[in-house]
Amino acid sequence: MIKLENISFDYCIKCTVCTIYCPVARATHLFPGPKQSGPDTERLRIKNPELVDESLKYCSNCKRCEIACPSNVKIADLIQDAKWRYLKKKFRFRDYFMSHTDLVGSIATKVSALINFFMSLSIVRFFMEMFLRIPMRRVFPKYNSRTFQSWFRGIKKSQSSFSKKAVYFHGCYVNYNNSSLGKDMVRVLNAMGIGIEVPDEKCCGVPLIANGYLKKARKNAAFNISSLQTILSDDTTIISTSSSCSFALKYEYAHLLGMDNTKIFNRVEYITKYLYNRFQEGMAPKMKPVNLRAAYHAPCHLERMGGVIYTIDLLKKIPGLDLVILHSECCGIAGTYGFKKEYYDISQKIGQELFRSIERAEAEIVITDCETCKMQIEMNTPYEVIHPVSLLAKALDQ
Ligand code: SF4
Ligand code: SF4
Known part of the structure; x- marks a missing residue:
């Protein structure tokens, strides 16, 4: 049929x-x-x-x-x-390991020092290339020693004093690899008089979708939709610091997984759009000059959502930021795509124009909204890559 x-x-x-x-x-x-x-x-x-x-x-x-x-x-x-x-799907341990981020992340954070050490060894990476077809040159993100969820439980009470609230879908990257981004977001929103609620959540499903684990992706989507619906009150927004998580919650759930996400669709906002609108309402926090020249790279999924304009306008509001907006280019990593040996060379070739334009920008730092763009740029250039929210947190005058 x-x-x-x-x-x-x-x-x-x-x-x-x-x-x-x-x-x-x-x-x-x-x-x-x-x-x-x-x-x-x-x-x-x-x-x-x-x-x-x-x-x-x-x-x-x-x-x-x-x-x-x-x-x-x-x-x-x-x-x-x-x-x-x-297409016929073959089981590959590598694809399972890279797409089941909650399973891997919850184990890895418990033994983060050991995992981070092993992943830095060339010999381990050599065997990973040989047996798992993960290129030896690919750099993996480090694991936190404590999840963002666990940190948030410790400060949850303090959030109840705020009358205005936002629901934060933190995603796997913040939970297992970069909880400081989540903490920066809490600081920025609290400085604006907004408290945070964190729902029970599972991986948004992006790596599962990319690796063909559709049944599991649908299960996670159903869990997230239901959990977000339960925690939502009439005027709360669901925010995310990951452009890919926001994209999945808003579009991939319905378009690719056939899930009914109508109840959360209008409530999901990528963080810079949410912040931009609050700034326009006069809720901007007090900021001090950052005195920094930075190059901004727009991630493809954020471009697809039409969200780049909000990030740029928000960054322009940070005092002392000399912003260079890079020409729109794909960095090449595309989630787990660039972690696979069969696509690694393509991924690297795609990124060349972006890496060259970063060099030409003569900036001190690079800004981007996406965690895997950050991994790709940091691996291929000498620059540190920071999320717009972390830069805002640095600019807070507190
Ligand atoms: S860009 Fe043009 S060729 Fe490509 S799908 Fe759209 S209409 Fe067709
Ligand atoms: S790789 Fe090409 S075909 Fe695939 S989503 Fe990107 S632009 Fe479209």
């Missing part, structure tokens, strides 16, 4: 703008590009699944083709869907 859940391919006007914009098609001849892999062959695939083309696997789901498309064709969604529907 022909399933027509995404008929947006019918609106394709064959302009090929998406193919020009696709960073993977530009980096390798192995991928024919979004037009061919998306709308062009979708008609064939739904008639005869045997006509599926293996090259689909090279799509990194960066969504840049969807940003460029004038006809609003859900190109990346078509490709992702076809990948899972028609």
Whole structure:
């Protein structure tokens, strides 16, 4: 039976703008590009699944083709869907390990010193490349010794004194790898007179979706939707410091997982949009000059959500910040894509233009909203990469 859940391919006007914009098609001849892999062959695939083309696997789901498309064709969604529907899936321990972030993170934070030490050893990385096909040169983020959730339990009481509240979906990266970003966010919001509530949450599902664990991704999505609905009151917003988590909660749940997220859809806001709006309402905290020249890189998923403008306008409000806005480029890592040996060279090639433009900016620091963009830039340039919220926390005059 022909399933027509995404008929947006019918609106394709064959302009090929998406193919020009696709960073993977530009980096390798192995991928024919979004037009061919998306709308062009979708008609064939739904008639005869045997006509599926293996090259689909090279799509990194960066969504840049969807940003460029004038006809609003859900190109990346078509490709992702076809990948899972028609390509044969092989079990790989590496993909399981990289996508089950709650399982791995909750174990790793308990033995973080040991894990961080082992992951820094070349010999361990050599065997990881040999047996797991994770490139030796790829740098992994360090694990926290304590989860953000556990830290938050200690300060939860202090948040009840605020009359205005926001619900914080912190995501795995803050919980297991960079709890200081979550702490910075609490500081910034508290300085604006806003308290935080933290729901019970599971991984948003982005790495599960990318690695084809759709059943588990749907289970996590159902848990998160229900948990967020329970904690929401009439005027609260669900905020996230991860552009990818926000994107998943708002769009991937409905488009790729077929979940009903209507009750939370209008409430989810990426943090910079939320902060920008509060600043406009006169709630900006007192800030001191940061005296810093910084280059800003916009992540693809934030561009897709139309959220870049809020980050830039918010950053412009930080006193003493000399901001260089980099030309829009994909960094190449695309979540777990750049952690896989088979895509590593493509991922590195894609990022070259961005790395060069960072060098040209002659900044002291790089700013970006996405955790994996941070990993990719820090691995390929000598610069520290900071989240806009952490920079705001530095600027607080307290
Ligand atoms: S999602 Fe990214 S990699 Fe995939 S086709 Fe679109 S632009 Fe290319
Ligand atoms: S940009 Fe959109 S309309 Fe143009 S070829 Fe690609 S899918 Fe078709």
